[in-house]
Amino acid sequence: MMPNRASAHSGGEQPWLKCGIQESLDVDFEGNGRPYLVEWRRCGPQRAEWKPDGKTIDYPAHHVVVMRNAQEAKPLVVFDNADEPSLLYIESIRRMRFTTDGRQQLVVVAGLYGTGAGWDLCALGILDGQLDCWARPGWEPAIAPLMGADEESWKSRLSVVADDRLLVEALIYDKTHDGNCCPSRGSIFVELRPGNGRFDVGRVWRVPPRKEAR
Numbered sequence: 001m002m003p004n005r006a007s008a009h010s011g012g013e014q015p016w017l018k019c020g021i022q023e024s025l026d027v028d029f030e031g032n033g034r035p036y037l038v039e040w041r042r043c044g045p046q047r048a049e050w051k052p053d054g055k056t057i058d059y060p061a062h063h064v065v066v067m068r069n070a071q072e073a074k075p076l077v078v079f080d081n082a083d084e085p086s087l088l089y090i091e092s093i094r095r096m097r098f099t100t101d102g103r104q105q106l107v108v109v110a111g112l113y114g115t116g117a118g119w120d121l122c123a124l125g126i127l128d129g130q131l132d133c134w135a136r137p138g139w140e141p142a143i144a145p146l147m148g149a150d151e152e153s154w155k156s157r158l159s160v161v162a163d164d165r166l167l168v169e170a171l172i173y174d175k176t177h178d179g180n181c182c183p184s185r186g187s188i189f190v191e192l193r194p195g196n197g198r199f200d201v202g203r204v205w206r207v208p209p210r211k212e213a214r
Contacts, residue, residue, distance in 0.1 A: 002088075002110055002122050002133075006078045014073070015082070016063035019043035027066075027095050029126050031102030036076070037067045038106055040093050048089070048113060062090040064108050066124070066131065077124065077131055079108055088112060091119070097163045098123065098134075098194035105134070107161055119158050121166070127197045135198035139190040143170050146188050146206045150175050153188065166192040166199060172206075184209060 009015075019041035026035035044060035051058050059081075066077035081088040091111045098105050105125040112118030122133040143153060153170045160167035172185035186209045191202035 002079050002108065002120050004077050004131075005080060005082070006075050009075060009078060012073070014075075015061075016041040016065055016078075016080070019061065019063060022062075022090075023093055025093060025095050025106070027106045028102070028104045029106075029124075029131065031104070035104075037070055038064065038093065039067075040064045040090060042090075048086075057086070059085040059113075060089065061085055062088075064090055064093060066106070079110075079122065081110075086113060088120075094161060096123070096161070098125070099196075109158065109161065119156075121158065121161075123194075123199070125197065134194070136192065137199060137201055139168060139170065139192075139201060139204075142190055142201045142204045143188045146204065147172065148185075151185055155180075155183070159189070164194070165202065168192065186210075 016039070022040045022042045025038040027038050028035040041063045042060050045058055046060065048057055048059045062081050064079040065075045067075050079090070081090070088110050091109045094107045096105045096107050103126060105123050108122045108124065110120045121136065124131055124133055127134070147153065152173050152175050154173070155171045157169040157171070158166065159169045168190045170188045170190060171183040172187060173183045174185055178184050186207050188204065188206045190204050192199040193202040
């Protein structure tokens with residue numbers, strides 16, 4: 001969902017400079033006191049919104065750009081939604097400390113438009129001498145033992161992003177009766193613990209459906 005598109009701009013194109021800065025961070029990826037510059041830029045509305053004609057939607061263009069410093073014109077990493085602005089948007093960027101060696105990481109969280117509650121995440125850090133996203137496991141095998149034969153989970157939420165864990169809430173559906181909007185069987189929470197350039201599945205537990213307030 002979030003490939004590094006820096007190579008698409010190797011000819012010097014910098015369309016993000018036409019956009020306003022949403023957020024700027026210094027991230028010490030190498031842990032040597034020489035941080036990289038990270039800019040999240042946005043063109044268009046803050047969120048997707050209907051145009052005045054009431055027939056079409058205006059989608060914002062998002063760019064997250066990582067540069068060695070402000071003087072370096074060539075970006076090292078570019079995440080954007082240029083190809084499909086109606087599908088993906090940047091939700092947040094965060095400076096993290098998943099490791100104890102002084103290095104920092106950058107978490108870029110993206111969301112998907114629509115009712116699917118889809119999301120994506122890149123925990124960007126130094127891997128084998130270059131910037132890359134940490135590996136993230138699938139959690140289907142971990143939640144399967146907690147589910148019944150008449151249940152399924154095909155939608156999730158990213159609940160927590162912290163230095164010691166990511167917390168994912170997998171929503172549980174009744175295969176026969178539940179529609180996309182309304183999972184009725186509660187949730188299974190999955191901790192993803194940071195390791196060395198990857199996340200590993202930690203604790204997994206199930207909670208019942210929330211009771212509606214009367």
